[in-house]
Amino acid sequence: MRALIVDDxxxxxxxLRGLLEIKGIECEEAADGNAGLTQLHEHGPFDLALVDWNxxxxxxxxxxxxxxxxxxxxxxxxxxxxxxxxxxxxxxxxAGADEYLMKPFDNEALTEKxxxxxxxxx
Amino acid sequence: xxxxxxxxxxxxxxxLDRMERCLTDLEERPGDTNxxxxxxxxxxxxxxxxxxxxxxxxxxxxxxxxxxxxxxxDGKLSASQPVITGLLQLLDALRSILSIIESSxxxxxxxxxxxxxxxxxxxxxxxxxxxxxxxATNVNRPALVIEANTTLTHTSAKASPPALQEPDTAPxxxxxxxxxxxxxxxxxxxxxxxxxxxxxxxxxxxxxxITLLNxxxxxxxxxxxxxxxxxxxxxxxxxxxxxxxxxxxxxADLRESVMKARMQPVSSVFSxxxxxxxxxxxxxxxxxxxxxxxxxTELDKSLLEAIKDPLTHAVRNSLDHGIEPPEKRIALGxxxxxxxxxxxxxxxxxVIIEVSDDGGGISVxxxxxxxxxxxxxxxxxxxxxxxxxxxxxxxxxxxxxAAAITNVSGRGVGMDVVRTNVEKIGGKVEIDSRPxxxxxxRLRIPLTLAIIPALIVRCLGQSFALPQGVLSELVHxxxxxxxxxxxxxxxxxxxxxxxxxxxxxxxxxxxSERKPVNGHAAIATHTPDAASLPQRxxxxxxxxxxxxMYGLVVDGLADPEEIVVKPLSTVLKSIGIYSGAxxxxxGDLALILDPGAIAIRAGVSLSTxxxxxxxxxxxxxxxxxxFLLVExxxxxxxxxxxxxxxxxxxxxxxxxxxxxxxxxxxxxxxLPVEDSAGVLATAAANPDLPLTIVVCREGNRQVGIAxxxxxxxxxxxxxxxxxxxxxxxxxxxLNDHVTGIVxxxxxEPLPLAAQAASSWQSSANSYEETLA
Numbered sequence: 001m002r003a004l005i006v007d008d009x010x011x012x013x014x015x016l017r018g019l020l021e022i023k024g025i026e027c028e029e030a031a032d033g034n035a036g037l038t039q040l041h042e043h044g045p046f047d048l049a050l051v052d053w054n055x056x057x058x059x060x061x062x063x064x065x066x067x068x069x070x071x072x073x074x075x076x077x078x079x080x081x082x083x084x085x086x087x088x089x090x091x092x093x094x095a096g097a098d099e100y101l102m103k104p105f106d107n108e109a110l111t112e113k114x115x116x117x118x119x120x121x122x
Numbered sequence: 123x124x125x126x127x128x129x130x131x132x133x134x135x136x137x138l139d140r141m142e143r144c145l146t147d148l149e150e151r152p153g154d155t156n157x158x159x160x161x162x163x164x165x166x167x168x169x170x171x172x173x174x175x176x177x178x179x180x181x182x183x184x185x186x187x188x189x190x191x192x193x194x195x196d197g198k199l200s201a202s203q204p205v206i207t208g209l210l211q212l213l214d215a216l217r218s219i220l221s222i223i224e225s226s227x228x229x230x231x232x233x234x235x236x237x238x239x240x241x242x243x244x245x246x247x248x249x250x251x252x253x254x255x256x257x258a259t260n261v262n263r264p265a266l267v268i269e270a271n272t273t274l275t276h277t278s279a280k281a282s283p284p285a286l287q288e289p290d291t292a293p294x295x296x297x298x299x300x301x302x303x304x305x306x307x308x309x310x311x312x313x314x315x316x317x318x319x320x321x322x323x324x325x326x327x328x329x330x331x332i333t334l335l336n337x338x339x340x341x342x343x344x345x346x347x348x349x350x351x352x353x354x355x356x357x358x359x360x361x362x363x364x365x366x367x368x369x370x371x372x373x374a375d376l377r378e379s380v381m382k383a384r385m386q387p388v389s390s391v392f393s394x395x396x397x398x399x400x401x402x403x404x405x406x407x408x409x410x411x412x413x414x415x416x417x418x419t420e421l422d423k424s425l426l427e428a429i430k431d432p433l434t435h436a437v438r439n440s441l442d443h444g445i446e447p448p449e450k451r452i453a454l455g456x457x458x459x460x461x462x463x464x465x466x467x468x469x470x471x472x473v474i475i476e477v478s479d480d481g482g483g484i485s486v487x488x489x490x491x492x493x494x495x496x497x498x499x500x501x502x503x504x505x506x507x508x509x510x511x512x513x514x515x516x517x518x519x520x521x522x523x524a525a526a527i528t529n530v531s532g533r534g535v536g537m538d539v540v541r542t543n544v545e546k547i548g549g550k551v552e553i554d555s556r557p558x559x560x561x562x563x564r565l566r567i568p569l570t571l572a573i574i575p576a577l578i579v580r581c582l583g584q585s586f587a588l589p590q591g592v593l594s595e596l597v598h599x600x601x602x603x604x605x606x607x608x609x610x611x612x613x614x615x616x617x618x619x620x621x622x623x624x625x626x627x628x629x630x631x632x633x634s635e636r637k638p639v640n641g642h643a644a645i646a647t648h649t650p651d652a653a654s655l656p657q658r659x660x661x662x663x664x665x666x667x668x669x670x671m672y673g674l675v676v677d678g679l680a681d682p683e684e685i686v687v688k689p690l691s692t693v694l695k696s697i698g699i700y701s702g703a704x705x706x707x708x709g710d711l712a713l714i715l716d717p718g719a720i721a722i723r724a725g726v727s728l729s730t731x732x733x734x735x736x737x738x739x740x741x742x743x744x745x746x747x748x749f750l751l752v753e754x755x756x757x758x759x760x761x762x763x764x765x766x767x768x769x770x771x772x773x774x775x776x777x778x779x780x781x782x783x784x785x786x787x788x789x790x791x792x793l794p795v796e797d798s799a800g801v802l803a804t805a806a807a808n809p810d811l812p813l814t815i816v817v818c819r820e821g822n823r824q825v826g827i828a829x830x831x832x833x834x835x836x837x838x839x840x841x842x843x844x845x846x847x848x849x850x851x852x853x854x855x856l857n858d859h860v861t862g863i864v865x866x867x868x869x870e871p872l873p874l875a876a877q878a879a880s881s882w883q884s885s886a887n888s889y890e891e892t893l894a
Contacts, residue, residue: 008163011130011171018126054166056159082170104173 001119002026002045006036006063007052007080012103016050016080019107023120033058037066046075048119050101053081053088061092068096076117080105130171131224132329137164138217139393145206145213146396152201161209162191168216179229179238180219186245187212193249208248210397215241332423335384342373342380343573343686349373350683350707381422381569388466388475389417391426395437395464402441409448409459410441416466421473425567428547429475432540436477436563437462439537444481444561454558456480472549473569478562484555486512496520513553517541545667545718548574548591576685576714578706579663580678581629585712587685587704588663588674592717596679597662604655617662617673624664625672627724629715632699667717672726674717683707687714699723749838749863751856752816752829754799760838760854760861761827765819769832771812774805777828780872786815786826793817793826796869801828820866827864 003025005016010031017027028043030036032055040046049067053060064077078099079092089100099113114120141164144157151157169184187209193199215238219229349369356366392414399412421429445451445460452458465476486509493499493515504512515521519538540563541551548568555561568574568591576587577596597619599607608626609616615626662673685704694700694713701716749760750769770788777784777795784795784802795802795815805813805828815826838854838861852863 009133009167009171011126011133011174014126014129015174054163056163082166082173103170 001047002028003048003050004028004030004036004039004046004075005050006030006033006039006055006060007050008032008055009052012052012080016110019110023111023114032056033060033063033066036063037070040067040070040072040075044072044075048076048078048114048117050078050080051097053079053092061088061095064092064095064097076119078113078117127175127223127227130175131220133171134168134216134220137167138213138220140164141213142210142397143393145209146400148201149203149206149400155195155197158191158195158201162188162195165191165212165216177219177223177229180216180223182242183212183215183219183238186242187216190245190249199249205248208244212241212245330383335380335423338380339384340688342377343688345373346377346573346684346686347705347707351709354707377573382420384422384424385420386423386426387417388419388421388426388473389414391430391433392417392464392466394430394434398434398437399441399462402438406441407447408441408445410445411459411461413461413463414465415463419466419468419473421466421567422569425547428543429549429565429567432543432551432565433464433475433477435537435540436565437464439563440477440479440481440561444479444483446482468569473567475565475567476562477565478560480560483557483559483561484513484516484553485557489513489515493518493521513555516553517551548589550591573684573686575682576704577663577682578680578712579629579661579674579676580680581676582633585680585706585710586629586676587683587706587712587714588665588717589701589714590682592665592667593663594666594671595664597664597673599660599662601657601659604657604660608655608660615675619664619673624662625724625726626662626675627672627720627726628675630675630677632720632724665717665721667721670718670721670726672721672724674715674720685712685714749836749854749856749861750816750832751834751836751861752827753831753833754801754829755804757799758833758856758859758861759799759829760856760863761816761818762863762866763835765866766816767819767824768817770815770817770826772815774802774809774811774813777802777813783870783872784828785872788817788824788826791824792872793824794869794872795826795828796864797828799828799830801830804830818866820869823871825866825869 001024003020005013005020005027006029007013007016008031013029013031017029020027025048028039028046030039033051034057036049036051037058040049051060051063058066060079060081064079067075067077073096076098077096078101079089079097080101080103081088082103092100099117101110101113111120141161144161144164148154148157148161165184165187169181169188172180172184190199190205190209194201194205199205223229349366352366353370356363395414396412399410402408403410440462445462446454446456448458451460461480463476463478465478467474490499490504490507490512493512494501494504498515498518498521499507516537517540519536521536521538537551537553544551544565544567550566552564552566553561554564575590577590577593579586579588597617607617609618609623615628617624617626659678661676661679663676663679664673665671683706685706687702688704690700690703690713694703699716699719700713701719702714704712704714706712748763750763750766752759752761770786772786777786779785780792784797786793786795793815801813805811814829814832816829816832817824817826834857836856838856852865853860854863855861
């Protein structure tokens with residue numbers, strides 16, 4: 001299984017990579033939405049994209065919309081965010097996100113969401 | 123500290139640096155939404171990531187800031203002065219917590235949290251200006267905060283009414299978020315321990331620990347030493363010679379690469395200045411535009427650290443004493459907004475950093491009066507000094523031009539500290555000032571510290587290294603002149619160097635001095651006098667260290683060499699006259715002499731410097747009519763001595779040609795070589811004989827003159843054309859012969875393309891040059 005981590009924080013990318021690789025998930029990274037799309041085009045296929053909301057150049061919501069518009073429908077998208085607004089969660093779910101994860105999160109919270117997506121076992 | 127925490131610290135510090143830059147930009151463009159989103163993102167990222175590591179203080183502060191920034195970004199609030207000042211306070215608080223974490227791994231004392239809650243309250247009030255009136259009264263807050271609030275109610279309340287109408291977006295009370303953070307902290311701790319570290323080097327750049335780079339530099343230094351030894355050991359075997367040449371080249375390349383790896387653009391230091399300038403202009407009531415140029419110029423990291431303070435001091439001086447207040451500038455017919463320029467560029471193996479302002483310049487009269495008042499110089503001496511020399515007085519310890527002691531630059535730290543700091547790293551400071559037009563301070567910094575050019579001298583059978591930077595000239599005294607050349611004044615040896623009395627220090631006597639015991643002065647093993655000097659060759663290295671000029675007497679001179687500076691063991695360091703150690707090309711160990719410390723130890727005072735300035739001036743006048751008498755193709759010619767930089771003896775093969783023009787690659791610069799006498803053609807016929815080139819200064823450039831022989835230095839008398847009472851141009855009377863003066867100005871400049879190529883290659887060339 002392969003995952004794409006899109007976050008402008010190196011710390012978060014490192015942290016997520018650590019949690020995912022221990023589950024045997026291979027990871028690629030991008031620091032903004034635009035770079036994320038490039039990764040999708042050039043280093044795919046991916047089973048999962050973990051996408052931050054607030055990023056420079058192209059934010060997570062725009063990336064999600066572009067992904068879906070470009071026909072990457074089989075890549076599960078988990079929005080990773082600190083924004084507590086319901087508005088954001090609804091907007092991203094409307095735009096085609098499959099799950100969301102609130103920062104800060106631990107292994108347990110991440111695993112739970114992966115199970116919901118059918119990408120991990122309990 | 124684990125890698126993840128370190129990653130967090132680096133990322134957060136970068137974020138705050140970016141935030142600082144953006145905040146100062148924001149003052150100029152308060153409505154720029156890109157800037158606002160950038161600032162928001164910096165704080166947002168810190169808040170988002172700090173939760174993973176459970177740093178509660180950070181999270182609370184970042185959260186408060188994020189709310190305020192959110193309101194700014196969404197246009198609910200405008201970026202007024204108090205808001206920006208508040209955000210800068212927040213920035214400083216976040217920075218200080220990060221540095222506490224960096225040093226201790228923990229966030230610091232809980233009593234600090236009182237300050238935190240004040241800052242959080244400030245953020246809240248800035249976001250909801252209406253509340254300020256109520257809460258400011260019941261919380262005991264520092265004066266600065268209250269001041270910010272009062273201004274806020276004037277400016278931003280009317281600038282942003284929407285914020286008043288939105289009480290719903292208030293942030294949760296701090297107690298709630300603190301509880302949440304505590305929970306998160308517990309959870310993330312559990313996550314931390316169960317997870318192995320993976321690296322994420324998916325980018326084309328790599329972070330390298332500075333200690334590793336330092337170690338690499340040391341190892342390369344070792345390699346350079348081994349290379350030097352191998353080159354000296356290379357015998358007649360052609361195969362071995364080939365191999366050692368190859369080793370030489372690879373070592374040179376490797377050394378350059380490692381040096382490059384330690385380079386950082388000066389922007390990392392320059393980027394601090396928008397903030398400093400902003401704060402100071404507010405404090406001092408100035409209007410200043412800061413211009414940064416050449417930010418991409420690279421410099422060794424340790425040197426960058428070392429110039430930070432001198433630069434800050436120079437900038438403060440410019441703002442405090444240089445650029446006038448706006449009213450005064452208008453009265454003077456200047457733009458009310460002053461310009462402060464920081465410029466960095468490379469020039470022949472050095473990086474030049476200039477701090478220039480368009481302020482009032484330095485008043486030479488004030489400098490003179492102040493120097494006399496502080497008894498740094500006597501009035502009669504001052505009367506003899508030129509404006510340029512008077513200007514140099516500001517570098518003397520104990521000098522400060524501040525009319526009133528301000529809390530900006532008048533803290534007893536003067537330009538002497540700037541000079542000392544810059545000279546400590548082998549640099550030089552120059553100052554130019556034009557009254558009413560402005561001042562330029564120029565720092566000349568070497569590209570690297572670890573490897574320096576040095577002259578190897580011999581004393582008591584040992585080798586010592588003298589840094590070339592402080593060496594101004596060498597004087598040889600043959601045995602028969604010893605007793606007449608060295609004069610004694612109350613037991614102190616002096617040498618008369620072109621009319622100037624130079625204090626002498628005998629290195630052998632200093633080395634055999636007993637160490638001071640219990641604070642008592644050192645006792646010389648034998649009383650010095652003229653008779654005790656052995657009748658043999660003596661060499662005087664004339665040194666200028668930290669403004670102290672003296673001659674160091676040594677037994678012998680060896681070659682100049684590029685030495686690798688090694689730190690000293692504590693035992694040797696405590697002796698106090700060495701700055702390091704090195705291994706020479708012949709395998710010998712050599713201690714590196716610290717000329718400044720030697721001068722202080724021997725009691726060479728700075729007062730001699732003023733004497734020197736006076737004598738130097740006379741000297742300079744005298745120089746104008748002194749000439750270097752040269753001979754070329756049986757004709758004699760005179761070169762003004764004041765313009766002569768060096769006399770080089772080189773193999774004729776070193777001369778290259780651009781088109782028909784002969785040129786010399788001299789210390790990385792291309793010199794046009796003047797050869798009107800046809801010396802080069804003669805020399806080419808005898809390639810084994812060295813060619814003599816007189817290197818001269820001509821305006822801003824340097825030129826070389828090919829000569830057959832250097833005959834003498836002689837004082838020339840002006841000749842007057844009969845009946846005209848005008849000095850005859852171009853000729854002088856030297857040793858009773860009418861002699862033509864070489865017209866340096868007539869030497870044609872090189873085609874521009876060649877000059878550009880030379881400056882582009884200059885650092886690499888001078889480096890090869892010194893190795894050769």
